[in-house]
Amino acid sequence: GAGVSQSPSNKVTEKGKDVELRCDPISGHTALYWYRQSLGQGLEFLIYFQGNSAPDKSGLPSDRFSAERTGGSVSTLTIQRTQQEDSAVYLCASSTQGLAVNEQFFGPGTRLTVL
């Protein structure tokens, strides 16, 4: 069956521009997660959705980052006024329920390069 998909796979942008990253979770998965993978910081948890609701946004690096999820399915991560330190691979994952014991299934990621 289809796994988690993300688009675009690669995005190159200029400093100061806004970017929007998309995640399509596995059908039926109610929980959705965003992570960032960078050389300096490793894998960082950003935000989690249960349905359309994000209970805790404190993992987002700055107020330039926002995320939303509609219809309990697709999610978008938006970065406004991008900076070079935003360059990273952004990973999305989904799981059947928002339980700590459940396996998270990861997408291939979006590689963001800010020039």
Add this chain to the structure above:
Amino acid sequence: GNSVTQMEGPVTLSEEAFLTINCTYTATGYPSLFWYVQYPGEGLQLLLKATKADDKGSNKGFEATYRKETTSFHLEKGSVQVSDSAVYFCARGGSGGGADGLTFGKGTHLIIQP
């Protein structure tokens, strides 16, 4: 704070060698513990997990035991293959049972030579 520490790589071994990748964690309570693997050119995928103390997770010949007394979850394999070459990430879930997102170690790059 809550964190996961794993041995830095790269770790280079010959085929059929014994593998240990150390992982220790800090957390309040008893979180679920995971090993994820990232093969070259592929996405992260779950290798094994353990959800309570003394549980042993196993998959593809790999094993890890949840050790509460040493707060460790070391990954072992008795005889590695070239196809095991990948980056391995130790991770812990939230301690409260809810989904706080996973906290990952920095990853260990494993290279198996024929």
